[in-house]
Each structure stands twice: as structure tokens, then as C-alpha cells.
Amino acid sequence: EYAKQLDEDDFVLGTIEQPKPVVEFEPNPRRLLAVDGIKHPENMGMLLSSAVALKYEGLLLSANCVDPFSYKVLEASQAVAWTMPYRYVTPAELLELCKRHQLLPCAAALDGIPLA
Numbered sequence: 001e002y003a004k005q006l007d008e009d010d011f012v013l014g015t016i017e018q019p020k021p022v023v024e025f026e027p028n029p030r031r032l033l034a035v036d037g038i039k040h041p042e043n044m045g046m047l048l049s050s051a052v053a054l055k056y057e058g059l060l061l062s063a064n065c066v067d068p069f070s071y072k073v074l075e076a077s078q079a080v081a082w083t084m085p086y087r088y089v090t091p092a093e094l095l096e097l098c099k100r101h102q103l104l105p106c107a108a109a110l111d112g113i114p115l116a
Contacts (some may be wrong), residue, residue, distance in 0.1 A: 001009070007054060014081075014093055016082075018069050019030070019085075020080060020098040020100045021087045022058070022085045022086065022087050023087075023089060024038075025057055025058040025085055025087070025101075026084055026086055026095075026103060029058055029101055029103070030057065030103070031054070031055065031056045032056060032058045032059070032060055032103065033038060033051040033056050033058070033059050033060065034059075034060040034061075034089070034094055035047060035059070035061055035062065035065055036062040036064070036065065037062065037064050037065065038045045038065045038066055039065075039066055040066065041066050041070060041073040041075075041076055042072070042076045043075070044065065044066050044073045044076070045072075045073050045074075045076025045077035046076065046077070048068060048073070048077040048080050048084065049076075049077045049078065049080055050100035051080075051084065051086065052080040052083060052084060056084070057085070058084060058087070059081075059084050059085070059086040059087070060086070060087055060088075060094055060097070061086060061088050061089070062088070062090075062091075063085070063088060063090075066109070068071075068081040068086065069081055074087075074114055
């Protein structure tokens with residue numbers, strides 16, 4: 001009966017602010033995950049979980065990805081997005097960042113040409 005008298009705010013245990021995007025990945029990143037066009041929250045959650053498990057140092061997102069802080073992504077990834085620095089980038093910014101940090105860009109594309 002008591003719970004029926006409460007509104008949604010009475011069930012909130014705490015709040016946390018979404019982390020702000022970083023300007024730069026410090027000090028010298030060796031593994032960054034760049035994602036483009038990920039639309040399904042479950043896929044983004046799996047990618048985030050894998051990146052954290054593999055000790056990636058940051059996440060680069062294109063503007064057309066699902067929000068990594070949406071409740072569905074957070075649920076699918078067990079909220080690992082809170083632990084990883086992130087930044088939104090254009091393709092040109094991604095290539096410049098790779099060049100500056102001497103990172104080898106590796107890409108996978110669903111409609112790409114098989115290498116073997």
C-alpha cells in the first residue's frame with residue numbers, strides 16, 4: 001500500500017551526470033575503438049563491453065550512432081560506457097588522430113570486399 005502512494009521520484013536512489021566527451025585521449029593511446037552507423041543498442045552495448053574487456057583506451061563515435069548513454073545501451077553493456085573516455089569525430093578527424101598518435105586504422109565493413 002505504501003508503494004502505491006509514491007511517485008517515480010520517490011524510487012530514485014541517486015543520480016549521476018553523463019561524462020563529458022574528452023578533447024584528447026591521454027597520454028598516448030594505443031587502442032581506440034571507432035564506430036560508425038551503429039543503430040541497435042544491443043550491438044553498441046556488445047561493442048562497448050568488448051572494448052572495455054580488451055582494455056581499449058577510448059571510444060570514437062560518428063554522429064550517426066546510437067547514444068552510448070541511452071538506457072538500452074547501458075543495460076546491454078552493464079553501463080561500461082561510464083568507464084571509457086569518448087569523443088565524437090568526423091572521418092577526417094579520425095584519420096588525423098590516427099596519424100598523430102601513430103595508430104594503424106583497421107576497419108570492418110558489412111558490405112566490404114572480402115580479403116581472402
